[in-house]
Amino acid sequence: MSVLVGIVLGSDSDLPLMKDAVKTLEKFGISYELSISSAHRAPDKTAAYARTAESRGLKVIIAAAGLAAHLPGVLAAHTVLPVIGVPVKSGALDGVDALYSIAQMPPGIPVASVAINGAKNAAILAAQIIALSDDTVRQKLHRFKEELAGEVEAKDARLKELGVDGYLSVKQ
Structure with missing residues (x-):
C-alpha cells in the first residue's frame, strides 16, 4: 500500500500536537509518513519533499507550522497536491500569526487552513479528499x-x- 498523506512538521516541538492527526488517519486506515522540515532552516529539503510528493504517491500534504508559518505555503508552491496547514498555537500571538500566514496565501498558491491546533480536523479533511476516490x-x-x-x-x-x-x- 502506498503512502497517501504526508505530514510535515516545522519542528519536532509540533509532534505532540500532530499526534492527533496521526491517530485520526490511523482510525480511517489511511497510510501516512512523518517528516520534519523547515521552510527557513532547510528550504532545499522542503522544496524537494514537495516536488517529489506526487511521484511518491502522496495525495495530500498536512503541514504544521507556528509563528510566521511559511511551511505550508512553501510546500504548496512546489506541488499541485492539496496542502492543509495546521497553525500551531505558539509565540506572542498564540497562533493567530500562523493562522493568518496560512490563510492569506497569494492567488495561485492555495493552502487550506484548519483552526489553530486543529490537527484532528486536518486529518479528517485529508480523509475527505482521499474519499473522493476511495x-x-x-x-x-x-x-x-x-x-x-x-x-x-x-x-x-x-x-x-x-x-x-x-x-x-x-x-x-
Whole structure:
C-alpha cells in the first residue's frame, strides 16, 4: 500500500500536537509518513519533499507550522497536491500569526487552513479528499459522522434525564 498523506512538521516541538492527526488517519486506515522540515532552516529539503510528493504517491500534504508559518505555503508552491496547514498555537500571538500566514496565501498558491491546533480536523479533511476516490474511506467517514451524531443524541438524553445541575455535576 502506498503512502497517501504526508505530514510535515516545522519542528519536532509540533509532534505532540500532530499526534492527533496521526491517530485520526490511523482510525480511517489511511497510510501516512512523518517528516520534519523547515521552510527557513532547510528550504532545499522542503522544496524537494514537495516536488517529489506526487511521484511518491502522496495525495495530500498536512503541514504544521507556528509563528510566521511559511511551511505550508512553501510546500504548496512546489506541488499541485492539496496542502492543509495546521497553525500551531505558539509565540506572542498564540497562533493567530500562523493562522493568518496560512490563510492569506497569494492567488495561485492555495493552502487550506484548519483552526489553530486543529490537527484532528486536518486529518479528517485529508480523509475527505482521499474519499473522493476511495469508497472504503468514504464509508468510514459516514460511520464517523454517524458516531458524532450519536454522541450528541446521548448527551441530549442525559441532559433531559439529569437536568442542568445534575448533568454538570456528573460531567465534572
